[in-house]
Amino acid sequence: MQRRRSLPDVLAGGIFVLIGGVFVVGALGYDRGTPLRMGPGYFPLMVGAIVAVLGLAIIVKGLVAGEVIPSEAVPWRAVVLIVLAVVFFGFFIGSLGFVPTSAVTALLTTLASRRVRLLTALAVSAGLTVAATLIFVVGLQLRIPLWGPGFVF
């Protein structure tokens, strides 16, 4: 594998440093205890520091001799729509109920593909909603109301 300066390596290292750092800062707020009688903060502090140090090592390595990773363009439409779909489900399942929430989630997800036409998307999401209702509510007896209290026409 060819090795040279690698932006993905630097980015990956940066993510590790960031997350490790956030946990280290958070862990400082908890009681650390002693190495031999650890408090709740000790272990996350230690592991957070390890993550950050490994992240730094990856950055340094990425600047000197990184991995070259073939990359494609980010599908922004899919990223936005799928995240929206998942968050929508979590946010509204309690109030809207199973059927409306599943239908919207399915529709948003289906539209994440650039090659789908609206009519197809509607058909697919309707089919998936029916299938999901049959499998999860009728079959597996999930305790989620089909139509929630917050659902009004």
Next chain:
Amino acid sequence: MDLFDNLVLGFSTALLVQNVLYCFVGVLLGTAVGVLPGIGPTATVAMLLPITFNFEPVTALIMLAGIYYGAQYGGSTTAILINLPGESSAAVTALDGHEMARQGRAGPALAAAAIGSFIAGTVATVVLAVAAPPLAAVALKFGPADYFALVLFGLIVSIALARGSALKALAMIALGILLGTVGQDIYTGTPRFVLGQRELYGGIDFVSVAVGMFGIAEILRNLENERDRPSVLDRVTSLWPTREDRRRIVGPIARGTGLGAALGVLPGGGHVLASFTSYAVEKRISKRRSEFGHGAIEGVAGPESANNAAAQTSFIPLLTLGLPAHPVMALMVGAFIVHGITPGPNVITDEPALVWGLIASMWIGNVLLVLLNLPLIGIWVRMLRIPYQVLFPMIVLFAVIGTYSLGSNEYDVYAIAFFGILGYVLIKCGCEPAPLLLGFVLGPLLEENLRRALIISRGDATVFLTRPISATLLALTVAALAIAAFPAIRKRREVVFAEED
């Protein structure tokens, strides 16, 4: 001939018509829920437990056990077909299994998994019948210090899961451990990193991490370039393993079975450790190490065998000591109680028909699973013919519903989105999700046992070196770390030399 009498008793119980029937219902249900993302065996057993209240005790337990090991089969099917591991152990199967599926070899991958699981299940059932009490005694010898050393060893070994850089794999493991600390600290009750949300007190759910880092991230990668998405079916060569494949899976199956049978006995992380230790072993001893991560059939057969062997032997602590090694076993303890059987070491002598009937049923269940799964392979492979525009919304929708159904907790759903993005970005940067997932599963065990060992030893850290099991495992860990670092160093030298040329 005690064993012989016991087996006769067991089979005469397990072969009763209603027992075979419910064994079949159990493995069928298990396979089905294993295939559905999100809903795992624990949730299913919990849901079906009340129904079994009216069954004969042995019938109830046969069915519940069938769900448990049936789900291990089903989980690997989705791991191979759509890169969505339903259980932590299936994350390992996804590595090479899904790669094989992308190359049009989903059939051989599924067959290797099914055959490996069957052989492992059979051998492990024999182990269960012959050596349960001594193995259980060994498992009890494991104290917190030994578990800490075992888990640490397992984590270091899992660096081998990575295709690329060992450094990144190590960072992903550590990140997984870190994410595992979210939630209430069991020692002090302090809520850690919960952002003030009580819903996070129980920590981040494994299913959310797996669905996000594997499922969503994979979908986003596939949507990067839709036009060029190769039609997998065009390249389907054969449904069945070739003669070469069959030759290559013999060793991995044998080794995986041994590893799985041994590690499965340990309560807690045993069955998780089994599958990825097997992967690491196969990768290390293979002559085709570079194929691992790119569709090596050994990387499917070994871990799948280990996983299934462990699923069987994890019943040993339950049957001989009445102690549950897995949440599903804890539910089965509940089933014992409801049926008026006091769980404990006396069950095996007080209720021989029940214990031996259950053991025999496991073998029958494995036969049923093979009969069920081998013909299904063709159907599963044809599932890849579903247009991707239908398949990926189905995966997303079923995954969020399944995840939500576990605890009616919307934060589990939000976590899917978070880990989907994190996984996508990290994968694009050359970091693979499998080591993170294993760090996430084993991290809490690592911290728990580290702190517990130190509490029990009254802060005497030498306990890790004075206990023989722990000392041996720590020595192995150091060796594994050295071996993992060594090729990286050697490769760097090679690169340097290559550049000089």
Next chain:
Amino acid sequence: MRTSSTPRMIATFAAVSLIAACSGNGNGGAEGGDAAGYPEQNITVVVPFSAGGPTDTVTRMIADPMAKALGGKIVVQNVEGAGGTVAAGQVAQARPDGYTVLMHHIGMSTAPALYKDLGYQPLEDFATVGLVTEVPMTVVARKDFPPTTLADLTTYVKANSAKVTLANAGIGAASHLCGLLFQAAAGVKLQEVPYQGTGPALTDLVGGQVDFMCDQTTNTTGQISAGKVKAYAVTTPERVKSLPDVPTTAEAGMPQLAVSVWHGLYVPTGTPPEIVQKLSGALKTALADQAVIDQMAKLGTAPVAAADATPEAHRAHLEEQLTTWAKVISDAGVKAS
């Protein structure tokens, strides 16, 4: 429907119809009515712990007979998290129409002392329906632990308080509360070793990694009768049928150590009293059901007396327990958040 023709669907539907055939009750969701016609829709009983656990098992045992007595349907929903406080918080906010009911155990009375910013108050935000059952606890030790009686144990742990380890199943668990009560009664502070649930704790006790603990009879009876652990006492006023040789704590000279894992049903405050009475009546009917009595006996417990399955008796018990645990927990300096 495009996807239904796929084999995956066929396989799933096969499984689904099987489950449906096994369980066979649907799930409606019409809007609710008033007290006279109650129940007009499914009643949801929220269980704050995982499915299959002791609290869940007890709930599912009484759900069907209660539903029959009410002439409606009951569905059980598990809402887990933070020692049951997530579920209690949700039910406290639910519409007080009798269609959302909470099953909770002793944790209802300990949460205010353990958690700050609980978001609800047990006495103000809930109306009590009735007590359900009380599960006794046992004090057990690894089998080679030197003390042989509860009195011996007290002396021994006092003399060896720097060495002895006391296991429990985590903050706020019944085993933890019982352990606190023991330490208070014995006047000693011991090194506690928390576990993630009872199973691993008991495993380490049988394996001799820790010295002693308290646990519910449902978990310990089998280990005690097999001689894998040593039992000192049961924590109820009377001996337990399945363990006739184990003395009560009062007999063993420690009457202060009285604790049981009691369960009760709650509805949000503001629920019409007639509906509470209907629920309480149904609970009484369910607890008198021979099948329920038999199933509970297998769990090593029994339904409470009919007089205790009432809103008044339940409320009195809750008040008493809230006071007891507030003191025990604050004396021990324990906090969960």
